[in-house]
Amino acid sequence: MFSGAQVSLYPMSGNFAGIIFDAIKALDPYRDALRIETDDISTLLVGPPDVLLAAMRDLFVFAARSGEHCVLSAAVSRGCPGEPDDPICGVNLGDGIKASLAERIDAALTAVATTPVTDQPSAAQFSLYVMGTGDHMDEIYGCIDFLKRSGTFDKAKNFSTKLRGDAGAIFATLQQAFVNFGPPEGHVTLDVTVSANSPTRA
Amino acid sequence: MFSGAQVSLYPMSGNFAGIIFDAIKALDPYRDALRIETDDISTLLVGPPDVLLAAMRDLFVFAARSGEHCVLSAAVSRGCPGEPDDPICGVNLGDGIKASLAERIDAALTAVATTPVTDQPSAAQFSLYVMGTGDHMDEIYGCIDFLKRSGTFDKAKNFSTKLRGDAGAIFATLQQAFVNFGPPEGHVTLDVTVSANSPTRA
Secondary structure, three states: OOEEEEEEEEEOOOOHHHHHHHHHHHHHHHOOOOEEEEOOOOEEEEOOHHHHHHHHHHHHHHHHOOOOOEEEEEEEEEOOOOOOOOHHHOOOHHHHHHOOHHHHHHHHHHHHHOOOOOOOEEEEEEEEEEEOOOOHHHHHHHHHHHHHOOOOEEEEEOOEEEEEEEHHHHHHHHHHHHHHOOOOOOEEEEEEEEEEOOOOOO | OOEEEEEEEEEOOOOHHHHHHHHHHHHHHHOOOOEEEEOOOOEEEEOOHHHHHHHHHHHHHHHHOOOOOEEEEEEEEEOOOOOOOOHHHOOOHHHHHHOOHHHHHHHHHHHHHOOOOOOOEEEEEEEEEEEOOOOHHHHHHHHHHHHHOOOOEEEEEOOEEEEEEEHHHHHHHHHHHHHHOOOOOOEEEEEEEEEEOOOOOO
């Protein structure tokens, strides 16, 4: 199954280019596991879902350590029927097909609870989209149940859910939402925004 | 049908807050037509699809006039089964149900061709998500056909399509993609990024 993300990093600083070029080094440990391509709008990451979200976390935390207000925005996708399969993505989510929604929620909660702390406070919001099925809202409501018990839940918003907490737990929550909800081989996407050092906290 | 957007504006500048607070004034003419709520991550706009995209255009163009590198990012949604109907959204896309894909593509092309110019060069990329149907890729491929003939098409990317051109034409293209593809009363979303004044042009 093809999985990947189009990722953009926005440092609200006159030194935005320097912060981005520095932070990109945080992706170096992932260069064997991910295909990485950059243009003027975003950086494409192609690879296994767990590696994708870990790489995004490290990129974001590195940039946020600058102390500037930084936002990471990403379109994350798996199972898009328009993308050819790619061995680098290597993961088979098919085993999950046997798990009930309740079992998947439990697995997701355990994964978030055991994720390492980054000491980078963050806020986030995201939308989960499940395509190609008539019952997509059941999976979305299941995911919302997981989110409310994840420890990162902040509030429900129109079209999205807002999270708050350590960047490690937030990216772990996003990863679990991405892999555990929607059909295991289905077309699932996330629209993700993660923010640090905002002068406004509402 | 409920329609709206969560919109964020990212000026890559030490004066990001000033640029955002100035640009928000560009929404004043829309305050009767839209419900507008802001927190530390995004501004919610709720209202008719055509007004939504026009308001986002004016917000973005105002910020870009600062000369700083500015990005607008938005999650745009219509017909979400989890949102209660709201009279302010007022639009009925049901008439479009009778139009064939070819007719809808023609209507979208005419709308983009006749949109006013803003004189703000921009780049954009977006993804169209159609939920709750088994044939969502047919509508997406129809939309891609429209995009390729829209005058704003730049290139296909993984998970998304990249546009380039005047901000007026770009937001008109996004609006037409939003209203003309997917079931008229169905759940359709866009994940949108629009950029101006980038020092990198790839």
